[in-house]
Amino acid sequence: MWLKSYEAMKTTLYLLLLAGLPIMGRAQLAAQPGGPYAPAMPRNAGVTPPADSTATKPALFSCVSTLAEGPAFPEPADGIARMLQLGNGHTLYVHFTEKQGVNVQLYDISRQLQDSTLTGYQATSLDAVFESAGDATVLVSDRSSRRPLLMRLRVSGSSGRLLRADTVAYLDKVNLRKRKITTSSDFLVIKDPYSENYAVWMYYNSDDPQNGGYEVVHFGADHREISRARFSGSGDDKRFRYWDMAVIGDKMLCILGMEQNALYETTSSQMKLATLDSGNIFFRFRDLGFPEGISIQGGFIKYNPHRHTLILLQANLHEEKKMATWLTTVRLDSMIVAGPREIIPSQVNLKSLELFGPKAPYEGVPQNVIVKKDGSYSIIFEELDNFIRPVNGTPVVVSTILANVAVMDFDAEGKELRSWMIPKKQMNPGVIMKAFYQKNRENATEKLNWADQYKFFTYIPGAQRDYIFMNDLGENNERIDRGKLTVMRDARDAQGFYYALEGKAMIPSRDAVFDTATPSPAPIALFAIADYDADSGTLVTLKRVPEGRKQVQLVWLNIH
Numbered sequence: 017m018w019l020k021s022y023e024a025m026k027t028t029l030y031l032l033l034l035a036g037l038p039i040m041g042r043a044q045l046a047a048q049p050g051g052p053y054a055p056a057m058p059r060n061a062g063v064t065p066p067a068d069s070t071a072t073k074p075a076l077f078s079c080v081s082t083l084a085e086g087p088a089f090p091e092p093a094d095g096i097a098r099m100l101q102l103g104n105g106h107t108l109y110v111h112f113t114e115k116q117g118v119n120v121q122l123y124d125i126s127r128q129l130q131d132s133t134l135t136g137y138q139a140t141s142l143d144a145v146f147e148s149a150g151d152a153t154v155l156v157s158d159r160s161s162r163r164p165l166l167m168r169l170r171v172s173g174s175s176g177r178l179l180r181a182d183t184v185a186y187l188d189k190v191n192l193r194k195r196k197i198t199t200s201s202d203f204l205v206i207k208d209p210y211s212e213n214y215a216v217w218m219y220y221n222s223d224d225p226q227n228g229g230y231e232v233v234h235f236g237a238d239h240r241e242i243s244r245a246r247f248s249g250s251g252d253d254k255r256f257r258y259w260d261m262a263v264i265g266d267k268m269l270c271i272l273g274m275e276q277n278a279l280y281e282t283t284s285s286q287m288k289l290a291t292l293d294s295g296n297i298f299f300r301f302r303d304l305g306f307p308e309g310i311s312i313q314g315g316f317i318k319y320n321p322h323r324h325t326l327i328l329l330q331a332n333l334h335e336e337k338k339m340a341t342w343l344t345t346v347r348l349d350s351m352i353v354a355g356p357r358e359i360i361p362s363q364v365n366l367k368s369l370e371l372f373g374p375k376a377p378y379e380g381v382p383q384n385v386i387v388k389k390d391g392s393y394s395i396i397f398e399e400l401d402n403f404i405r406p407v408n409g410t411p412v413v414v415s416t417i418l419a420n421v422a423v424m425d426f427d428a429e430g431k432e433l434r435s436w437m438i439p440k441k442q443m444n445p446g447v448i449m450k451a452f453y454q455k456n457r458e459n460a461t462e463k464l465n466w467a468d469q470y471k472f473f474t475y476i477p478g479a480q481r482d483y484i485f486m487n488d489l490g491e492n493n494e495r496i497d498r499g500k501l502t503v504m505r506d507a508r509d510a511q512g513f514y515y516a517l518e519g520k521a522m523i524p525s526r527d528a529v530f531d532t533a534t535p536s537p538a539p540i541a542l543f544a545i546a547d548y549d550a551d552s553g554t555l556v557t558l559k560r561v562p563e564g565r566k567q568v569q570l571v572w573l574n575i576h
Contacts, residue, residue, distance in 0.1 A: 078527055078576075079478075079481070079483070079514070079516050079527070079575065079576045080483075080514055080527070080529055080573055080574070080575060080576070081573065081574045081576070082530065082531075082571060082572070082573055082574075083127070083554065083572040083573065083574050084127040084571070084572045085127075085559070085569050085570070085571050085572075086123060086127060086129055086569045086570035086571070087129055087569060088561045088567040088568065088569045089567060089568065089569070090566060090567060090568075091560065091566050091567055091568045092111055092113070092464075092568075094113060094463065094464065094465070095111055095112050095113035095114075095116075095463065095464065096111070096112045096113075096141075096142045096463055096464060097109070097110065097111045097112075097464065097542075097545050097558070098110045098142070098145040098545060098547075099545055099546060099547035099556050099557060099558075099570075100145055100146065100147065100152060100547055101547050101549040101552075101554065101556055102147055102150065102152065102173045103147060103150060103173075104125070104150060104173055104174070105124075105125035106122060106123060106124055106125060106173055106174070107122070107123040107127070107556055107570065107572070108120060108121070108122055108123075108145070108152050108171070108173075108176070109121040109123070109558075109570060110142065110145050110152075110154060112139070112141075112142035112156070114139075114140055116136065117135075117136045117137045117138040117139060118134065118136070118137040118138075118139060118142065118154065118156060118169070119133070119134065119135045119136065120133050120134040120135070120152075120154075120171060120176055121133055121176070121570075122175070122176030123570065127570075127572060130175065130176055133176040133177075134169075134171055134176060134177065134178050137156070137169065137178070139156035139157060139158050139167065140157060140158050140159045140160050141156065141157045141158075141159060142154070142155075142156055143155040143156060143157050143166070143203055143204075143205045144205035144207065144214070144459065146207045146212070146214070147173070147212065148170075148212050148237060148238075148239070149212070149237065149238070150173045150174075151170055151171060151172055151173045151179065152170075152171040152172075152173055153168060153169070153170060153171075153239075154168075154169040154170075154171055155167070155168055155169070155184070155203075155205050155216075156169065157202070157203050159202060163186065163187055163188065164185075164186075164187045164202040164203065164218075164219075165183065165185070165186050165187075166183070166184040166185040166186075166203050166216065166218070167181055167182065167183060167184065168181070168182045168183075168184050168239065169181050170182075182239075184216060184233075185203070185216065185218050185233075187202065187218060187219060202218060202219055203216060203217070203218050204216070204217040204218075204258070204261070204459070205217075205459060206261045206262070206263055206459045207263065207459060208262075208263035208264065208265055208319075209458075210265070210319070210321050211237060211263075211265045211266070212236075212237035213234070213235065213236055213237055213242075213263050213265055213266050214235050214263055215232060215233065215234045215235065215261060215263050215269050216232070216233050216235070217230060217231075217232050217258060217261060217271075218230065218231050218232075218233075219231070229246060229247050229256075230246070230247060230258070231244065231245070231246045232244070232245055232246075232247075232261075232269060232271070232292065234263070234266075234269050234292065234294070236266050237266075242266055242294050242295070243269075243292055243293070243294055243295050243296055243297070244297065245292050245296065245297050245298060245299055247290070247299055254275055254276070254277065255275070255276050255277075256273050256274070256275050256276075256288075257273055257274045257275075257276065258271065258273050259272045259273055259274060259287075259314060259315040259316060259317075260272045260315060260316040260317045260452075260455070260456075261317065262317045262318065262319045262326065263319075264319055264348070266294060267293070267294055268291055268292060268293045268294060268348075269291065269292040270289060270290070270291050270317060270319070270326055270348075271289070271290040271291075271292075271299075271317075272287065272288075272289060272290075272315050272316065272317040272328055273287070273288055273290060274286065274287050274288070274312055274315070275288055285308065285309060285310065285311075285312050286303070286306075286308045286309075287304050287306040287312065287315055287328075287330055288301050288302065288303060288304065289301070289302045289304055289317075289326075289328070289346065289353075290302075291351075302346075302351065302353065303353075304328060304330075304344055304346075304353055304356070305344060305353060305355060305356050306330045306342050306344065306356050307330075307332065307342065307356075310332045310333070311332055311333035312330060312331070312332045313331045313332060313333055313339060313381075313450065313451055314330075314331045314450060314451045314452045315328065315329060315330045315331065315452075316328070316329055316382075316384075316385070316452050316455045316456075317329075318385045318387060318393075319387075320387050320391060320393065320428075321387075322387070322389065322390065322391035322428065323391045323428055324347065324348050324349055325345045325346060325347050325348065326345060326346040326348065327343070327345055327385055327387070327393060328343070328344050328345070328346065329341060329342065329343050329359075329382050329385065329395070329452075330342045330356075331381060331382055331451040331452070337379070337401075338379055339379070339381045339382075339451060340358060341358065341359045341360075341381075341382045341395075341397075342356045342357065342358055342359070343356065343357060343358075343359050343395075343430075344356040344357070345430065359382075359395060359424070361378055361380065361397055361422045361424055361435055363434075363435040363522065364378045364380070364397075364420075364422040364424075364435050364436075364437045364522070365377050365378040367437050367522050367523070368420065368437070371439070371499040371523075372499045373499070378397075378399070378420065378422060378437075379399055380397030380398050380399045380400075380419075380420065380421070380422050381397060381398065381399070381400055381450075381451035381452075382395060382396070382397055382451055382452060383396045383397060383398050383451065383452060383453065383454035383455060384396045384452070384454040384455040384458075384475065385455070386475060386477050386482070388477060390428060391427075391428030392425065392426060392427045392428050392433075393425075393426055393428075394423050394424065394425050394426070394475075394477075394482065395423070395424045395426070396421065396422070396423055396454065396475050397421065397422040397423075397424070398418065398419070398420070398421050398422075398454070398473075399417075399418075399419035399420050399421075400416055400417070400418065400419070400449045400450070400451075401416065401417040401419060402415075402416045402448050402449065403415050403416070403417070404448070413446060413447065413448045414445070414446070415443050415444060415445040415446065415447075416443075416444045416447055416448055416449045417441060417442070417443055417444075417503070418440070418441075418442045418443075418444055418449065418471055418472070418473075419440060419441050419442075420437060420438065420439050420440060420441075421437070421438040421440065421473060421484060422435060422436065422437055422438075423435065423436040423437075423438075423475070423482075423484075423517060435522065436515075436517050436522060436523075436524060437522050437523050438473070438484050438486075438515055438523070438524075439492075439496050439501055439523065440473070440486060440488055440492075440501065440504075441501040441502070441503045441504065442471040442488070442503065442504040443471075443503050443504065443505045444468045444471055445468070447465070447468065454475075457544070464544075464545075468507070469542055469544050469545075470487050470507035470510070470540050470541075470542060470544075470560075471487065471504065471507060472486070472543065472544040473485060473486035473543065474486070474543040474544060474546055476546075476548050476555060476575060477548075477550070478553065478575050478576075479550070479553055479575075480576070481516050481517055481518045482516075482517045483514050483515060483516055483517065483575065484514065484515040484517070485512070485513070485514045485529065485541075485543040485546070485555075486512075486513060486514075486543060487504070487507055487510040487511065487512050487513070487540040487541070487543070488504055488510055488511070488513050489502050489504050489509060489510055490510075490511055490538065493526070496523065507540055508537060508540075509537070510538070510540050511528060511529075511530070511532070511537075511538030511539065511540055512528065512529035512530055512538075512539060512540050512541045512543070512559075513526045513527065513528060513529060514526065514527060514529050529541065529573070530559070537562050538562065539559055539560060539561075539562050540559070540560050541557050541558060541559045541560070541571065542557055542558040542559075542560075542568070543557055545557060545558065548575070553574055553575045553576070554572055554573065554574060554575070555572070555573040555575055556570060556571070556572050556573070557570075557571060557573075558570060558571070559571040
């Protein structure tokens, strides 16, 4: 009965379009009080698609619309890029390369590019970009010598001009061979997503074996120092590996790390939580009860302000190329640690076997945890298949296949609610990807290979529903149901899609982000660097201009 009604509705719309009659869009329908698309009704009210449908939604029900597009400019070939929507309605686009330095574009509230911008500030890395008291804070570092320097630039949120430059840290000489603490860089900047407080993790004087280790500084919203502490390991035979850090306002810092014996690294590995209260100079360490003596591949920590708890995940090698994910929580008011439990996307595994065959179990690794306003949260997984080939006895990365995404929803108490699966298959040549790379990109910045950055997805927690945005081949619309996806090798053949995580089907339907009536090639966007403003429901990112191929422009999207 539903199919007949649905087909009749499509036929009617088609005939009206042929006749040249206007068809009301989503906004017009929503304005009718008490109508079937009134705001009080859920999306698609009165029209329930088949539970197994994965077809592209009709444009009438589109959840994403384009608000504005900026002027086109040459597509950057390399470097680091960040987007930032400020509280005053302005938008900041920051691009950095070692050759050209830091360059800032400012767009006003009407999305018009302003003339007064910061250009050519020299550094060797862009470490963080965030808002502070209405202006932008840009942290850059110079690692060209053995004495790394971290600088803080204050950029006007009204004009884009450089207001002030301060030195945050100037490290002593670093001897890499004597490090007892291991991370991927000399400086790591972590900001609290719920306030304007932040922290900087750094090395200090590793040439001195008695004084080698790391230093953490907690800064307030006004950049004043709240606390500072050093740590060099619990003993001469111990090493501490930093995994992640959470900034809890101006109250405390929480660091997740792994302690190992220098002689027995794998068998002695143990995850620990280090906390630093405001004004203190010493850490407190706590065991988390995660499995010990195993090959730990990563871990991360998220703060849930609605429950005043920490959510901690550990990923360890279970079998060859197979990962196990463990989760625990810590109540900050009592520091009670819950018993760790293994998180298995079992429903997604069944769907994968059904769709791709008995030899295709789901083997995704954790990438991020998204905390919702009611205290519930979602864990995002992605399958990563790294191909490594020995060349003259040396392992060489050939490519990574970025495959199916899984999302597991949990309520505030940690009870599993439901799961989603987003089928995809994209090749990223010459790069090895690991668990938690999505989480790490929230704070740390990475150099981009612009040809392949179009292959990464992003998760957006919307006001009414959550979304997955990504670029993919249009032909996979039909191939998804057959379980035979075409690998996306060149982003120029793709277009931007989104999945609205709602409805009964485990694989939600997908729709085009941009108007597909435009001439070929269809537009794609750099969703990996997108910035989402939850208050306005606006997503901003870079969109490749279809006509230019070598040009991009800022695009603002309204997420309904």
